[in-house]
Amino acid sequence: MIIIATGMALMIHILYPLAPPRLLPRVMTNLIDTGAIFGPSPYAQGDGFANEYAAMPSLHIGWAIIEAWVVIIALCSRWRCLAIVQPVATTAVVVSTANHYWVDGAVGGLLVLLAIQVTRPALQARIVAMVRPAVTRQSDACEPG
Numbered sequence: 001m002i003i004i005a006t007g008m009a010l011m012i013h014i015l016y017p018l019a020p021p022r023l024l025p026r027v028m029t030n031l032i033d034t035g036a037i038f039g040p041s042p043y044a045q046g047d048g049f050a051n052e053y054a055a056m057p058s059l060h061i062g063w064a065i066i067e068a069w070v071v072i073i074a075l076c077s078r079w080r081c082l083a084i085v086q087p088v089a090t091t092a093v094v095v096s097t098a099n100h101y102w103v104d105g106a107v108g109g110l111l112v113l114l115a116i117q118v119t120r121p122a123l124q125a126r127i128v129a130m131v132r133p134a135v136t137r138q139s140d141a142c143e144p145g
Contacts, residue, residue, distance in 0.1 A: 002066060005115040009057050009108070018056040022098035058100040062108030064090040069116070 064087035071083035087109075094100040117123065 001115045001119045004118055005062055005111045008111050009059050013054050020099050056104045057107035057111055058104040060094050061091050061105035062112045065109050065112045
């Protein structure tokens, strides 16, 4: 599920990179780049390692949703619903630090929902049933003699 959600997000980053609100003038967004003001900013070193334009969708929020979902599914305790605090807190942090817009988090969540649907066992069985004959035909064609 993580691989599928991250892969879809990567395709969006590659096809249509979007700048986060911290790169826009403050008068346009009224958001403050807290990393640049209060530090530490991961972009200050200028090493080129971090992708400053990877704002849409927010994988921070998407991965937090995945973690909360797994905790809620896996645990039986009535306290498991506290796992919802993590994606809510993550959303508040990445928006308030001007690293993402609200819509970036919504799209990250939608990618997670799509990944959950794709990885459901019944759907996986249908995908394997459709793909296996094609793979078998290709492998048979590659065998010698």
